[in-house]
Amino acid sequence: MGRKPCCDKMGLKKGPWTAEEDDILVNYINNNGGHGSWRSLPKLAGLLRCGKSCRLRWTNYLRPDIKRGSVTPEEEKLIIQLHGILGNRWAAIASQLPGRTDNEIKNLWNTHLKKRLICMGLDPQTHQPLGSSPDPNNKAHTFTSTRHMAQWESARLEAEARLSREPYLFSSSANRTDSDHFLRMWNSEVGESFRDVNKLDNKGSCQSPISDLGSLSVTTTTDLASNNPVGSSSIVKEDFVWGVSDSSSSSELEQDSCETSLQLLLDFPINNDMSFLE
DNA sequence: AACAACGGCAACCGCTATTGA
DNA sequence: TTCAATAGCGGTTGCCGTTGT
DSSP: OOOOOSSOOTTOOOSSOOHHHHHHHHHHHHHTTSOOOTTTHHHHHTOSSOHHHHHHHIIIIIOTTOOOSOOOHHHHHHHHHHHHHHOSOHHHHHTTSTTOOHHHHHHHIIIIIHHHHHHTTBOTTTOSBTTOOOOHHHHHHHHHHHHHHHHHHHHHHHHHHHHHHOGGGGGOGGGOOHHHHHHHHHTSHHHHHHHGGGGSOOOOOSOSTTGGGGGTSOSSOOOOGGGOTTSSOOOOOTTOOOGGGOGGGOTGGGSHHHHHHHHHHHTOOSSOOOGGGO
8 A cells, every 4th residue: 555645635736836825924924933734734825736846845945044146156166066066965065055945956066057067077976087086096095085075064064954953962961872972073273274275276177256266176187886874976176184284273283172173084994884873 | 129048047846854652 | 562643765847948940
């Protein structure tokens, strides 16, 4: 016996939403302090839509914090960076771009950014040069740092997504979890250094608003497919270095807390084991 | 002007994960 | 522990405006 449909589809409207329907949905959510159960919302609000459709309309279009307008070059750059790390995990990518939805980012990727990477001679799935194969000689050289970077970014996004669903965690220090600590670690100076990877060079080859994507494109690539923590993606920076390598800016990073964080980072599980987030 | 091809985007579909009884 | 209900996610579809012929 199959699973019951999310709602009785008989008599329910499909297709584009009208302004009147938008008003009804927005007014209902505003007047009730939230959407409550999406399943029961359409009936309570007087909409001939299924709850799923209402949820999509709200999260992708009507939500007050949605940022309308074109995506900035900085946002495009960040999307490409995150895609290189996370692959097609649109929700995780969207969580790093306030006001942008996963659907919007997914569409942007499929219509613009993917082509732009191809234009730059990069495989949009692997972020590696088209027609190239990974150099096994460089594998050992780059594997550790890239692996950790990918895993850490992936785990951090997992944690942030989890925390966003558990806002109470922020209100009670007694309830702080490993993922909470992990997030704070990301937002520490170590995380700052970690994210500074894109500042290392600025060579680009493709004329576009994000031509400085050379900073995140491949110089030498590492094939992580056989041990890829996040699926098909791989990190694309050969000369990736930790911010702590810069003695002129590393004094604060020498603090114990940061050393502990760095050690935790370097001790990150290799086998994509995210169980520590539980 | 008419039509076809193309591109962008909103919305839907189906699957998985989570939650709670 | 099990299972149904619900929410979330990523892939896909289809509509509509724009561009090219």
